[in-house]
Amino acid sequence: MQTDVQTPAAAMPAPKLGRWANANELPVIDFTPLSGSNEEAIERVAREVHDACRDIGFLSIVNHPVPPAKIREIFRQSQRFFALPLEAKMKAYMGNSNLFRGYLPMDEPGQKKAYRGKAIDGFQPHLDPTRMRARKPHKNEAYQISLELPDDDPDVKAGKPLHGSNLWPEGLPGFREAMLDYHSTMTEFAALLASVFARGLSLPSDYFAQFYKKPLIQVRLLHYLPQDTQAALEGGDSRAHQDAGGFTMLQQDDVGGLEIKSKSGEWLIVPPVENSFVVNIGDSMRMWTNNRFASTLHRVVNHYGRERYSVGVFANPDYDTLIRPLPTCVDAEHPPTFDKMLSGEALLFLYSRVWPSKGDPDKVSEY
Numbered sequence: 001m002q003t004d005v006q007t008p009a010a011a012m013p014a015p016k017l018g019r020w021a022n023a024n025e026l027p028v029i030d031f032t033p034l035s036g037s038n039e040e041a042i043e044r045v046a047r048e049v050h051d052a053c054r055d056i057g058f059l060s061i062v063n064h065p066v067p068p069a070k071i072r073e074i075f076r077q078s079q080r081f082f083a084l085p086l087e088a089k090m091k092a093y094m095g096n097s098n099l100f101r102g103y104l105p106m107d108e109p110g111q112k113k114a115y116r117g118k119a120i121d122g123f124q125p126h127l128d129p130t131r132m133r134a135r136k137p138h139k140n141e142a143y144q145i146s147l148e149l150p151d152d153d154p155d156v157k158a159g160k161p162l163h164g165s166n167l168w169p170e171g172l173p174g175f176r177e178a179m180l181d182y183h184s185t186m187t188e189f190a191a192l193l194a195s196v197f198a199r200g201l202s203l204p205s206d207y208f209a210q211f212y213k214k215p216l217i218q219v220r221l222l223h224y225l226p227q228d229t230q231a232a233l234e235g236g237d238s239r240a241h242q243d244a245g246g247f248t249m250l251q252q253d254d255v256g257g258l259e260i261k262s263k264s265g266e267w268l269i270v271p272p273v274e275n276s277f278v279v280n281i282g283d284s285m286r287m288w289t290n291n292r293f294a295s296t297l298h299r300v301v302n303h304y305g306r307e308r309y310s311v312g313v314f315a316n317p318d319y320d321t322l323i324r325p326l327p328t329c330v331d332a333e334h335p336p337t338f339d340k341m342l343s344g345e346a347l348l349f350l351y352s353r354v355w356p357s358k359g360d361p362d363k364v365s366e367y
């Protein structure tokens, strides 16, 4: 999700409405074999996931290990949070800290930017000024947490960017516990998915564990008001983006509205399936796989006349993860497409350009 307003690019074609994806356009993958010991069946799942990540960058997962009760509970907590008066939500305003956590109101102008971090060419290509459109009113609000760390954590003490504690709202008993519980459940699910990616990429199944020891995984609650078709289309389209980190695990409610850009250039609406997770690849994982996996452009268009809630979990690796093309993704036909990129710095580069923070607006870090 982006909140920035940049110079509009000249003469962009008018956005087009999406159409519902057919069953064969968005793979639905059954994770049942992963709770058993049939190696062949597990390998088959890993292969299906690999092919979906390569061909589309999006897939749906059914029969995963996250209990439906936890999914119901996170939606319940999300509704409680967004129902608070604006003033109460603003107490946890993201711009009150420099950790990119907390509340983002609707139509956040996001003026206070402190450009930090560092990324390499090709990371987050939709941020390129020549491709940006003016941001239109988007009528969504968000609240996010990341890894909760105490003040005496060594990285927090050392002032390491993005490390610290979350901004919690007041007057919502049980909210903090439920958010942290979902964060930890999803951290486990992320580890399972990472092992499936590793297998599919012909790496040892625990390959990614070394990069997910203190991962900056985010849980983001999102709330979208319905808009009339034209406003919803323009607002959603102006925020089309590719996710930045490793991979995303999304719950959307039954309203619909998530749309992905197909290779043929059409916008496909991802059908909501109760309890399934929509999983998609972020730019860091695309680069890690030397561009084998796709980080697909997506947007949300809510013109369905109902409020929409979704919960995204962004599985970012440890800050210090040095992303280099994976050995199994490089060969004579696929030479390395880049040298290296530090995960935490790259995320900081993005966040500090699209989200508000308390930092000095002119500060540019030197790494």
Ligand SMILES: O=C(O)CCC(=O)C(=O)O
Pocket (backbone or CB within 6 Å): 001, 220, 222, 243, 250, 252, 258, 298, 299, 300, 310, 311, 312
């Ligand atoms: O709300 C959704 O379905 C998608 C949100 C999203 O793409 C994001 O926050 O990165």
Ligand SMILES: [Fe+2]
Pocket (backbone or CB within 6 Å): 001, 241, 242, 243, 298
């Ligand atoms: Fe996204």
